[in-house]
Amino acid sequence: MPKGKYYQDFSILEKRELCPNTYYFKVNAPLLAKKIQAGQFIIIRPNYDSERMPLSIAGWDREKGYLEIVIMAAGRTSTEATQKNVGDRFQDVVGPLGQRSHVAKYEGACVVLGGGYGTGAVIPTARDLRALGNKVYGVVGARTKDLLILVDELKAVCDEVFVTTNDGSAGIEGFVTHALEQIMAREKVSMALAVGPVPMMMAVAKMTEGKGVETWVSLNAIMVDGTGMCGACRVTVGGKTRFACYHGPDFNAHQVDFNELIKRQRMFVEQEKIAFEAMQR
Numbered sequence: 001m002p003k004g005k006y007y008q009d010f011s012i013l014e015k016r017e018l019c020p021n022t023y024y025f026k027v028n029a030p031l032l033a034k035k036i037q038a039g040q041f042i043i044i045r046p047n048y049d050s051e052r053m054p055l056s057i058a059g060w061d062r063e064k065g066y067l068e069i070v071i072m073a074a075g076r077t078s079t080e081a082t083q084k085n086v087g088d089r090f091q092d093v094v095g096p097l098g099q100r101s102h103v104a105k106y107e108g109a110c111v112v113l114g115g116g117y118g119t120g121a122v123i124p125t126a127r128d129l130r131a132l133g134n135k136v137y138g139v140v141g142a143r144t145k146d147l148l149i150l151v152d153e154l155k156a157v158c159d160e161v162f163v164t165t166n167d168g169s170a171g172i173e174g175f176v177t178h179a180l181e182q183i184m185a186r187e188k189v190s191m192a193l194a195v196g197p198v199p200m201m202m203a204v205a206k207m208t209e210g211k212g213v214e215t216w217v218s219l220n221a222i223m224v225d226g227t228g229m230c231g232a233c234r235v236t237v238g239g240k241t242r243f244a245c246y247h248g249p250d251f252n253a254h255q256v257d258f259n260e261l262i263k264r265q266r267m268f269v270e271q272e273k274i275a276f277e278a279m280q281r
């Protein structure tokens with residue numbers, strides 16, 4: 001590919017395996033690192049012929065000009081991305097996209113809850129909430145101990161971090177909502193942010209509903225352009241059509257039509273399977 005006037009070198013500066021199929025990447029992206037805010041996201045194409053893949057931001061360094069991302073190999077494009085190594089480049093990276101997370105000084109505590117790659121996504125928001133003087137709890141959940149990621153990184157930006165595992169191999173046995181329940185039982189919680197699989201975000205929304213907890217979820221709708229032009233990421237929030245890429249990705253959890261989101265996330269399952277199988281041939 002010819003290098004045009006605005007060519008940027010999205011080199012991979014560091015790569016670490018966090019757990020099976022999930023990797024941390026530090027990527028050179030000086031212009032993005034200058035502007036990105038907590039809660040915003042990027043879209044990458046790992047290779048020239050790859051599809052576009054939205055990714056949350058787990059951190060950045062404005063001076064050194066890099067972004068930190070976490071990629072879980074879920075299908076063809078994410079596998080292409082996780083096959084890259086230090087010194088390789090992502091073909092292109094677009095952003096910052098979406099709105100920054102809502103942060104304010106709250107009367108009660110704030111709780112950020114992460115599942116899977118969502119743990120990376122809540123770290124910058126936790127840092128912003130704490131910088132405003134809030135008491136911030138972090139909760140990281142996984143099926144089992146070996147799948148827990150970024151616990152120390154979350155500890156660095158929270159007052160206290162709870163770990164939950166479904167099988168009880170580490171921390172509290174159960175789901176992130178069990179930790180949230182314990183925190184809510186011991187003190188007033190004013191705000192919660194959950195980022196992770198849809199069932200986890202739904203469970204958090206259900207637990208805080210009617211309890212005076214402003215609750216946000218980051219919606220991982222299928223996206224194409226990421227700028228509000230194509231309509232692919234359409235979601236319904238409070239009875240209104242919203243584009244997750246432009247109006248979100250964070251939305252009021254108590255107003256999200258999660259069933260519609262789940263249905264739309266599964267729209268291309270057959271094609272995704274075919275694409276992944278073709279890649280492995």
Ligand SMILES: Cc1cc2nc3c(=O)[nH]c(=O)nc-3n(C[C@H](O)[C@H](O)[C@H](O)COP(=O)(O)OP(=O)(O)OC[C@H]3O[C@@H](n4cnc5c(N)ncnc54)[C@H](O)[C@@H]3O)c2cc1C
Nearest residue numbers: 054055056071072075076077078117220221222223265272
């Ligand atoms: C705002 C946002 C932030 C995200 N942050 C991260 C992150 O930090 N780390 C991470 O690993 N993943 C993240 N994802 C999910 C990631 O974009 C998808 O896993 C990836 O696009 C799947 O593509 P694939 O070809 O590997 O898998 P496929 O086999 O094509 O898809 C697997 C599943 O991923 C979802 N998906 C597929 N294509 C897209 C798409 N274009 N946009 C959104 N979801 C899609 C669908 O539910 C699909 O069933 C995020 C998604 C969104 C919308």
Ligand code: FES
Nearest residue numbers: 224226228231245
């Ligand atoms: S991805 Fe096209 S409108 Fe959101």
